[in-house]
Amino acid sequence: MLFNSFHFVFFFLIVTGGYFSIPYTKRWMWLLxxxxxxxxxxxxxxxxxxxxxxxxxxxxxIYIERSEGKRRKLFLVSSLVAxxxxxxxxxxxxxxxxxxxxMLGIFExxxxxxxxxxxxxxxxxxxxxxxxxxxxxxxxxxxQAERHFGIYALxxxxxxxxxxxxxxxxxxxxxxxxxxxxxxxxxxxxxxxLMLWGLFKKxxxxxxxxxxxxxxxxxHAQQSGAALALATIFFSFQxxxxxxxxxxxxxxxxxxxxxDLMKNxxxxxxxxxxxxFWKRWHISLSTWFKDYLYFPLGGNRVPMPRRYVNLMxxxxxxxxxxxxxxxxxIWGGIxxxxxxxxxxxxxxxxxxxxxxxxxxxxILYAAIHISITFLLxxxxxxxxxxxxxxxxxxxxxxxxxxxxxxxxxxxxMMLYSFFAIAFLMLVEMRNEYKLPAxxxxxxxxFWVRSTWYALLVILILLVGVYDGGQFIYFQF
Amino acid sequence: xxxxxxxxxxxxxxxxxxxxIVIVAVVDISVGKLLEKAYFNQQQGEDAxxxxxxxxxxxxxxxxxxxxxxxxxDPAVMENETGLSCFNAGRIGQSVLYHYAVLKTILKRYxxxxxxxxxxxxxxxxxxxxxxxxxxxxxxxxxxxxxxDMVHLKGPIEKIKxxxxxxxxxxxxxPIIKGNSINEQEKNAKGNGxxxxxxxxxGPVETIDYTANRRQLDSVKINTYLSxxxxxxxxxxxxxxxxxxxxxxxxxxxxxxxxxxxxAGDMGVPYFDLAYDEKFTSRKHLFADFRHLNLQGxxxxxxxxxxxxxxxxxxxxxxxxxx
Numbered sequence: 033m034l035f036n037s038f039h040f041v042f043f044f045l046i047v048t049g050g051y052f053s054i055p056y057t058k059r060w061m062w063l064l065x066x067x068x069x070x071x072x073x074x075x076x077x078x079x080x081x082x083x084x085x086x087x088x089x090x091x092x093x094i095y096i097e098r099s100e101g102k103r104r105k106l107f108l109v110s111s112l113v114a115x116x117x118x119x120x121x122x123x124x125x126x127x128x129x130x131x132x133x134x135m136l137g138i139f140e141x142x143x144x145x146x147x148x149x150x151x152x153x154x155x156x157x158x159x160x161x162x163x164x165x166x167x168x169x170x171x172x173x174x175x176q177a178e179r180h181f182g183i184y185a186l187x188x189x190x191x192x193x194x195x196x197x198x199x200x201x202x203x204x205x206x207x208x209x210x211x212x213x214x215x216x217x218x219x220x221x222x223x224x225x226l227m228l229w230g231l232f233k234k235x236x237x238x239x240x241x242x243x244x245x246x247x248x249x250x251x252h253a254q255q256s257g258a259a260l261a262l263a264t265i266f267f268s269f270q271x272x273x274x275x276x277x278x279x280x281x282x283x284x285x286x287x288x289x290x291x292d293l294m295k296n297x298x299x300x301x302x303x304x305x306x307x308x309f310w311k312r313w314h315i316s317l318s319t320w321f322k323d324y325l326y327f328p329l330g331g332n333r334v335p336m337p338r339r340y341v342n343l344m345x346x347x348x349x350x351x352x353x354x355x356x357x358x359x360x361x362i363w364g365g366i367x368x369x370x371x372x373x374x375x376x377x378x379x380x381x382x383x384x385x386x387x388x389x390x391x392x393x394x395i396l397y398a399a400i401h402i403s404i405t406f407l408l409x410x411x412x413x414x415x416x417x418x419x420x421x422x423x424x425x426x427x428x429x430x431x432x433x434x435x436x437x438x439x440x441x442x443x444x445m446m447l448y449s450f451f452a453i454a455f456l457m458l459v460e461m462r463n464e465y466k467l468p469a470x471x472x473x474x475x476x477x478f479w480v481r482s483t484w485y486a487l488l489v490i491l492i493l494l495v496g497v498y499d500g501g502q503f504i505y506f507q508f
Numbered sequence: 509x510x511x512x513x514x515x516x517x518x519x520x521x522x523x524x525x526x527x528x529i530v531i532v533a534v535v536d537i538s539v540g541k542l543l544e545k546a547y548f549n550q551q552q553g554e555d556a557x558x559x560x561x562x563x564x565x566x567x568x569x570x571x572x573x574x575x576x577x578x579x580x581x582d583p584a585v586m587e588n589e590t591g592l593s594c595f596n597a598g599r600i601g602q603s604v605l606y607h608y609a610v611l612k613t614i615l616k617r618y619x620x621x622x623x624x625x626x627x628x629x630x631x632x633x634x635x636x637x638x639x640x641x642x643x644x645x646x647x648x649x650x651x652x653x654x655x656x657d658m659v660h661l662k663g664p665i666e667k668i669k670x671x672x673x674x675x676x677x678x679x680x681x682x683p684i685i686k687g688n689s690i691n692e693q694e695k696n697a698k699g700n701g702x703x704x705x706x707x708x709x710x711g712p713v714e715t716i717d718y719t720a721n722r723r724q725l726d727s728v729k730i731n732t733y734l735s736x737x738x739x740x741x742x743x744x745x746x747x748x749x750x751x752x753x754x755x756x757x758x759x760x761x762x763x764x765x766x767x768x769x770x771x772a773g774d775m776g777v778p779y780f781d782l783a784y785d786e787k788f789t790s791r792k793h794l795f796a797d798f799r800h801l802n803l804q805g806x807x808x809x810x811x812x813x814x815x816x817x818x819x820x821x822x823x824x825x826x827x828x829x830x831x
Contacts, residue, residue, distance in 0.1 A: 448679065482528045486531040489536075494679075496678065498678065
């Protein structure tokens with residue numbers, strides 16, 4: 033069930049209406065049933081995988097809490113092995129098998145093991161990571177083991193963030209399922225507004241840009257370097273709007289019911305360095321890796337060379353988390369390299385900017401930094417968007433040949449695309465730099481605000497793309 | 509006390525929500541009306557041509573098809589050759605689903621004497637995009653009930669989307685502005701639906717293997733094609749199904765074209781198969797690209813087809829079959 037579908041609209045209305053109609057002590061049952069339905073709308077049988085990990089982690093949490101010493105660690109490791117094992121089996125089996133086949137092929141051996149013909153369970157990487165954060169936090173003593181099986185199952189399955197995050201932490205979410213949440217009209221409106229803005233980003237911006245991007249990348253051999261460069265820039269906006277739209281709708285729909293999910297994006301396109309970008313992009317995953325991988329590896333408290341290695345490990349694994357393809361590993365590696373280079377050459381970079389005296393012109397200075405960061409991130413995304421490593425290199429080669437004119441899907445389509453980006457960036461810049469509001473979303477008058485949001489609905493109806501399909505991050 | 513407060517909260521929320529919905533509805537209807545007026549006032553562009561076909565055309569001969577109809581059939585040439593007034597009602601990127609809907613709107617007003625339906629190699633292949641493209645019919649949904657069956661093929665919730673007055677004009681704002689911004693000279697110069705291509709095919713001629721990676725067939729499209737033929741037969745319209753030339757080296761036979769020919773044959777409809785006819789494929793300079801003729805090519809092709817229609821008999825040595 034896609035957030036941008038009518039199926040979801042009906043589902044949301046029924047679930048929210050039901051949620052406020054029943055006594056709060058019984059609401060967890062309603063939400064759990066709704067979440068099961070939501071998940072089963074994709075591939076019903078895969079709910080068994082979820083059930084399996086929920087049972088394992090539920091008991092693991094209790095036993096971790098009850099145990100001490102090595103036994104405590106043993107329960108944690110068992111839980112992690114079960115979760116990672118399922119993830120590896122469903123997501124990475126074919127990838128590893130293909131690579132083994134390729135290696136054996138070099139020595140003219142044939143791999144006797146065939147590939148699995150299974151669909152990747154939707155949102156597997158997301159709910160697996162959320163489940164792991166629970167057992168780790170219980171192990172660390174930051175979270176009490178949840179005794180109520182239904183509430184724990186709801187923590188993993190809560191439908192707004194089940195298939196594409198935000199990847200929640202037990203400390204933030206679990207206790208909210210026990211709170212008595214009264215109906216609050218202003219909170220409901222606030223949630224609906226967030227959902228509407230998410231819908232705008234998905235339908236008006238992401239899916240519109242996706243038309244050009246898909247045409248350019250799917251037929252890259254026929255495209256000019258200029259067209260592919262533009263498609264790469266467009267893809268940066270597309271992937272941001274697509275994923276942040278999902279997070280906005282998830283957070284909005286949770287907020288309507290009184291739940292507060294963590295913020296997943298903080299205007300990453302306005303970052304002034306790649307290090308800053310990773311603090312603003314997919315925050316729930318970045319902090320997951322920071323808390324559960326980077327810090328255990330030593331974090332910033334290790335000698336610099338080791339820190340570089342740690343950063344590379346985190347980013348390579350993060351890339352691999354996104355997909356079972358070398359393109360994602362390389363994408364992660366490039367971003368890791370950006371951070372390492374940033375640390376390595378920090379002094380030289382500072383000296384260079386001092387030499388240019390551009391700091392005297394703060395707006396220009398910021399604009400240059402934002403542009404460089406955006407271009408670097410966009411460059412890395414060539415690997416993210418390409419189907420194969422070969423395709424990515426072919427695209428890069430074409431882009432740097434600086435050849436040809438920009439392919440036009442149609443002049444109208446291009447105009448819509450630029451309008452969508454301009455509107456998005458104006459709103460983001462207004463929020464980032466607290467500029468005077470050019471929209472009426474913050475006005476005190478209910479009528480003015482309502483008219484503004486009505487216009488946003490009209491804009492979605494007028495220039496939205498209704499055949500855009502699913503969210504990019506669903507595949508992960 | 510708590511219950512009273514809660515009831516007030518609900519009441520205030522519902523009131524605000526109601527006001528918001530009313531505002532959305534008012535703006536939607538107002539903007540929708542404006543767009544409707546502007547849409548049907550267009551004097552140029554493909555929407556204006558569709559409106560002309562749906563509402564006004566009275567030509568004796570009509571051509572239907574995708575870009576291979578729009579770029580290959582020149583009504584001016586066909587009029588000269590056959591003596592019948594002609595209009596090209598084709599639309600770029602559209603499939604038989606769209607053509608059938610437009611045909612039905614026309615048949616509600618009058619019956620042309622001759623209809624030419626242009627075929628593509630992927631005519632009956634399953635392609636979700638062909639259903640998405642039926643959006644071109646949305647502005648006619650309310651005024652022309654004949655298009656509704658085809659519009660509903662877009663999806664089960666299309667009816668709900670159409671509750672909005674703006675939705676039929678989705679993504680049409682800029683084309684509408686363009687279609688309305690013309691000078692007096694251009695006014696009423698919609699054209700006859702034909703768009704010439706000036707370029708020449710640079711080559712090389714590629715090989716297309718129709719036996720490999722065959723796309724799944726779409727039974728809805730095949731049935732619509734059948735309905736198109738039946739509708740013409742019932743009205744006594746002389747229908748010609750034509751496959752214009754491709755400049756490719758084909759391996760095997762194209763399944764869609766085979767089916768189109770078989771059905772036409774079974775229904776007693778003349779089928780002119782010029783897909784790989786040497787009369788055209790041996791002359792690369794007649795093509796704009798591998799699937800479209802250029803200006804010179806389309807004139808020759810239109811003349812050739814017109815001659816066949818005029819004589820309504822097809823010599824055996826051309827590879828064109830007639831029932």
